[in-house]
Amino acid sequence: MLIKTDPAWDSSKKLTAARKQINQLDEAIVSLLAKRFETAAKIGKIKEKQGLPVFDPTREEGVLERVTALDANQQTRQYIWNIYRTIMENTRDFERDSQENRTDRRK
Numbered sequence: 001m002l003i004k005t006d007p008a009w010d011s012s013k014k015l016t017a018a019r020k021q022i023n024q025l026d027e028a029i030v031s032l033l034a035k036r037f038e039t040a041a042k043i044g045k046i047k048e049k050q051g052l053p054v055f056d057p058t059r060e061e062g063v064l065e066r067v068t069a070l071d072a073n074q075q076t077r078q079y080i081w082n083i084y085r086t087i088m089e090n091t092r093d094f095e096r097d098s099q100e101n102r103t104d105r106r107k
Ligand SMILES: O=C(O)C(=O)C[C@]1(C(=O)O)C=C[C@@H](O)C=C1
Pocket: 040, 043, 044, 054, 055, 056, 057, 059, 060, 063, 087, 088, 091, 092, 095
């Protein structure tokens, strides 16, 4: 058990506080991701009507370039890039699941 005079007590409080902050940030991220998925589903339906494929590699390259440039911290840019690759991969799946005709499962 930790007592208040123990330096580990302070560390433990800081850990709890930082995790609380992470929880709040996660709430904001999930809410924004939900809106992003919703918007992408609309795009998926427009593409379906126009007979366009869900996967648009040129647009994805543009998104990756844009979001990595938005990150002021050069050290985390590679991670942002990785995260967005995954977001867009999942977005493609969601777009296909949201379309009326769900036969196109190509990546
Ligand atoms: O902008 C589009 O055309 C989308 O369908 C959205 C999105 C994205 O998640 O940003 C997803 C799939 C496409 O390959 C390109 C981009």
